[in-house]
Amino acid sequence: MFRHVLLGSLWLAIVGCSSGGTAGGAQDAFGENLDADVGAHTSSDVVADGLVCAPGSSQCIGSNFLRCNDKGTDWEVTTCGPGTRCTKDGCVQTACMPNNARCNDQGLVEVCLPDGSGYGKPTNCPKGTVCKSGLCVPEVCTEGEKTCTQTSILVCKDGAWVEEPCREGQICFKENCIDCFSDEHCPQGTKCIDGVCTTPALTIITAELPDGQVGKQYDATIEAEGGTPPYSWAVATGNLPSGLQIAKENDTSAKISGTPTTQGKFSFEVEAKDQQGALARKQFEVVVHGPGLTITSKSPLPDAEDGSPYSFQFKATGGVEPYGWMILSGSLPKGLAFSYTGELSGTPEGPNTYSFKVRVVDSGDPVQQATSDFALTVKIAPLKIxxxxxVDLFLTKVVILPLITVVQGIPIPxxxxxxxxxxxxxxxxxEVEIPSFLKTFIPKAGIPQGLTLSDSGTLSGAVTSTDQVIQLNIPFVNFTLTGFFFMAQVTDSQDPPASDQAIFLIPTVPVNLGGGGGGGLPF
Incomplete structure (x- = not known):
């Protein structure tokens, strides 16, 4: 309840600024007068003690319409769906799709305002270009040349641009109409392959099988995915170790089990077959050790990354459990510790390759022991923003920065x-230029006037204009981001340097990634 009171106070404070003589008054994220947007909840409203809000007052937060109930005890929230926008009177139909562009009768480009209330001021295309489906394209085109609008492909045919609409639900991306960007956009059981939701090919996904030991029960699972389950399984070539068999475990996996009777290395190829007759094969090797205590972990160990948590459990077979482990010689990376249970863990420091010898002892009488040499490489972790x-967007990522407050004429740090x-x-x-294939969706990108990005990555200043604010509807999911978009690159101090890029959003409307659209609510 306390958060509701703070929210109302914030709106009163901003509206109060406009009554203090500031030219142009206070504006919201779309440059509209706040008094119109917040409805009855203006500086003249008085919230009685003990109430959260003035009964009957209203306001908009992103695409969410808030109206105070008759008792003033809480806000009633309505989320404005696709094709609607929030006003002081509630959700109303938009005049156009935010940020969609069109060509008017005079051949000028008109872009729908971020709130969908209408089109902005028409603009001319650059010299040598002509407006087609909201884009400025070359007047003279090359046969077969293609470019994208948001929902269609423009193709040059016989010296003229021809529009080829995408199917409903598709968008145009890199000169193709696509259904998806990632697997999350596709129905269960399918994957996004080249922009199309497709049932993946049958594939055996198990990487390797564990070692075994003569006279000791062996169990290992082989898994597959894709195709049409359930699968049938067989050994296509080679032979399993004597004493082991393969059998179906469930619809998507098989189990190799039994008690090995012969020591040695055994190579064989496993085949999976789906209900449509599709086949997948994969080569495996199982090492069967003789009696006695043996370390089964293999060198080199999986690579570690400098500054990232790492964990590896050493394994052995034979003898009498429990086992005890120790480092006999060599050195571990700084930040890693080796426990008596055989776990190597910690956060390594110092890129290098480290060599060491490990010993394991069992609990039998007499005690058995085994030793083995190992190597571990600590790599410089990949540079990542x-x-x-x-959020993922168009094969890149969007980093959402803290909310910015923009008031016309009042610089707020x-x-x-x-x-x-x-x-x-x-x-x-x-700052770097946004890729051309993203400009269809983010037509106005760049650090807004008043902010600067330092070499160390500090973004600071004050913004007093909402001219660069756009509302981005993310394709295939019901989600909207509103604010200033720009792209930045980071490079490190390696020689040669590594780099990474990302799109950044300075939101003017609170973002709730768990809400699924409209920017969400701040509480």
Whole structure:
């Protein structure tokens, strides 16, 4: 309840600024007068003690319409769906799709305003280009040349641009109409392959099988995916170790089990077959050890990354459990510790390759022991841009920065630090141009006037204009992002340097990634 009171106070404070003589008054994220957007909830409203809001008052937060109930005890929230926008009177039909462009009768480009209330001021296309389906394209085109609008492909045929609409639900991306960007956009059981939701080919996905030991029960699972389950299984070539058999475990996996009777290395090829007759094969090797204590973990160990948590459990077979483990010689990376149970864990520091000898002892009488040499490589972690909130967009990532407050004519300080991990510090940051294939969806990109990005990654300043604000509807999911978009690149201090790029959003409307659209609510 306390958060509701703060929310109302914030709106009153901003509206109060406009009554203080500031030219142009206070504006919201779309540059509209706040008094019109918040409806009855203006600076003249008085919230009685003990109430959350003034009864009957209303306001908009993103695409969410809030109206105070008759008792003033809580906000009633309505989310405006696709094709509608939030106003002081509730959700109303939009005049156009936000940020969609069209060509008017005079051949000028008109772009729908971020709130969908209408089209902005028409603009001319650059010299040598002509407006077609909302894009400025070359007047003279090459046969077969293609480009994208948001929902169609423009193709040059016989010297003229011809529009070929995508199917309903598709968008145009890199000169193709696509259904998806990632597997999350596809029905269960299908994957996004080249922009199309497709049933993946049958594939055996198990990487390797564990070692066994003569006279000791052996169990291992082989898994597959894709195709049409359930699968049938067989050994196509080679032979399993004597004493082992393969059998179906469930619709998508098989189990190799039994008690090995012969020591040695055994290579064989396993075949999976789906209900449509599709086949998948994969080669495996099983090592069967003789009696006695043996370390089955193999060298080199899986690589570690400098500065990232690491864990590896050493394994052995034979003898009498429990086992005890120790490092006999060599050195471990700084930050890693080796426990008596055989677990190597911690956060390694210092890229290098480390060699060491491990011993295991059992609990039998007499005690058995085994030793083995191992190597571990600690690599420099890949340089990655990170953030507290991130979403995938058009094969790249969007990092959502803290909310910015924009009031016309009133500079409100803003500062945040762009973040990265991995690579070799110090990092260096700079703004870069957004790729051309993204400009169809983000027509106005760039750090807004009033903010600057330092070499160390600090974004700071103050913004007093909402001219660059856009509302981006993310394809295939019911989600909208509103604010200033720009792209930045980070490079590290390696030689040659590594780099990473990402799109950043400075939101003017709160973002709730768990809400599924409209920017969500801040509480």
């Amino acid at each position: 990170v953030g507290d909130q991130m 803003y500062s945040t630090q762009l973040q990265a991990k991995g690579g070799l510090k110090p990092y260096h940051w700079k």
